Amino acid sequence: MNKPASLVPQPVFSRSFGKGQRQVLAVHCSLAHSGTWRGLATELSDEVTVTAFDMLHHGRSPNWDQRGDFQDRNVAAGQSLLTQPMDLIGHSFGATVALQMALRRPELVRSLTLIEPVFFAAAKNASLLFDLKEQNRPFTDALKAGEPMVAARLFNRMWSSGAPKWPDLPETTRAAMVRAIEIVPACDPAILTDRTGLLAPGGADGLVMATLLLHGADTNPVISAVNAGLLQHLPNASLAVIEGAGHMVPISHPAEVAAALRKFWNT
Template sequence: MNIASRTVSQPVPQPVFSRRFGSGPRPVLALHCSLAHSGTWRGVAAELSEEATLTAFDLLTHGKSPDWDQQGDFQDRNVAAGLSLLSQPMDLVGHSFGATVALQMALRRPDLVRSLTLIEPVFFAAAEDVGLLRDLKEQSRPFTEALMAGDPALAARLFNRMWSSGAPKWPDLTETTRAAMVRAIEIVPACDPAVHTDRGGLLAPGGADCLAMPILLLHGSETNPVIPSVNAGLLRQLPNARVAVIQGAGHMVSISHPAEVAAALRSLWST
């Protein structure tokens, strides 16, 4: 698999690091989840290496990208960085918080998004079951309390425990990986306005009308129950969307089940 890395220096508020996998004819842009990095797409990219050239970038405060400078909105800053990489119509794929960034990118430049895949999107504002949102708040309490107490290492470990189904547990991670997660954990609260509220009006009548491209809403069968509820809510709003479930997978499905994710992408792209 060919891998090329570069730093994006387009006129965006903060430049970000990106890398490229594969050499296939289909251009794809992929966005990772919180506390991860662009390299987590290696497995999916390897499955698609002859079909697609996959570009992935590190969100701010992740991987080799700089720390967010606390200016503006965290999601908006990453949307701007992502849009700087959309030089032609591409297939857009996002996982977890990266899926919420991808969704906003598609809303702003639908003309440059050939298809949109949202894997385990954490756009909780779209969830149909408010009871599940209350459950999620309770599940998040230990992580939130650790962060407020000034213990980012414990907060990162608890956050990883909450969302890492289908991926290595904290004790099995390398010291470098754990340090990267501790670095990124501070920005999780900054994501709350983007994931808990419908700031862009997507859920309002007609708010998603511009998203006419094929859309895949993908989640694992063993994920947190709030995610299928989010996908059900999005399915009602998005005009050309479908839901697919990968059996046996949890929230980290793009890492744990790359072959199945690649197969789902092929199915979408063939429509």
Template sequence: MADLPQPVFSRSFGTGARQLLAVHCSLAHSGTWRGLEAALEGDVTLTAFDMLTHGRSPDWDGLGDFQDRNVQAGLTLLEKPVDLIGHSFGATVALRMAVQRPNLVRSLTLIEPVFFAAAMAEDPNALQDLEVENRPFLDALEAGDAALAARLFNRMWSSGAPRWPDLPEPTRAAMTRAIQIVPACDQAILTDPLGLLAPGGLKGLTMPTLLLRGSETKQIITSVNKGLCKRLPNTMSSVIEGAGHMVPISHSTDVADKLRELWKTCPDPSSSS
């Protein structure tokens, strides 16, 4: 049944007092947060899970909506107040988790969220350039060439990352496995089926919220963050210079600094002496 969450693989890094829960981007896995935990220098325990069809988690069973299923899985790990962080599609999952359990989210950080509906709410033509850029990836996927589709998608979003031939074979295989579900994300990120962008749709998210992007990212991410910033009641927006879409991996120290600034507004009672 779609209302029962699929089990997912999760792991924790660090032993610090402040509890973080993180959701990775598409084609990645929970281990990509290891660098951020290290940059936070022992202050946190960071728990992350592999989304369905990623990492060590099982393939999505095809029931319900893909974003819904990952939200359900993530909520099984949200048992006490945490700082919730998400990157790219994982940021859209984290946003949904916060909407459902705001009392358990001490702070919310959305890094490069691909909630494109927020950009289109400001400008109906916001998606035009991305649709053109997406076409070769979609053509490869429709032709049944998953490896080529993964390579093209990775090229689109992983500015500054190693080229496809330079990636280890297990990494390429994992990306090829996960690429199949990218189109299944479209309804949630393009159409706002739950009405989160409607007046008052995000009013319950009163926790301190950070919208973070790289200065070298795609223009549509800038528009997404502007649209969300208008609707989130307690938010700040920040940019990391020189970074692209993969900013939590490529610029983990800078991201850690931004998180520390955010957390000054919401101290963790359990970490005080």
């Protein structure tokens, strides 16, 4: 079922996968779209129904209108689909959106799974954050120079471990990434600073739902630091690592992620 999510300033596109009774809401990573959850949903198709939406500036959703905060607008879009208690899953920047959704409507989040969250403010490791800034420099320089295709290729190369490389991607996929790349800097306030106070004393007290922090064993070291930091703040969190996987673990290793989710949900 494909439909626009309404009751938000900019309605977004959503779709559903699977036929199981367990209701899951999933939020994709930057430069991707809701269809990237198809592999994981297929692994769980008899157990869950996955609803996924395209964030603004991605997939079939409209471009962000530059009003308000980019993360906040996607949180609002996600909340319009959170109409009953559901298991909430987010990947990368989508994990930061899911985290904020859970913080604002905890009564509607049965469980929370954050896959490779890029909430770098939680890392608390100056060396790793400096390394990340240096790794980002070629991408940010290309974007500032008005070369979005180069920027998208460099960003994809930095984070696409375990996924197809730029030359192997279909032209339509590359074009979608070029479209989305311009809003990546708009994510910085939400991922580099704790602007909502989640990491402050008592800031995460409302997040009492079971939470799974998941990353690939071969991911960027800063992600492990993020998860370690979140583990200290979230009241009911546990950690899982997928061997042989990188940042794109829900796409590259759907069977292993599905197994981790089954174990988490059944604990």
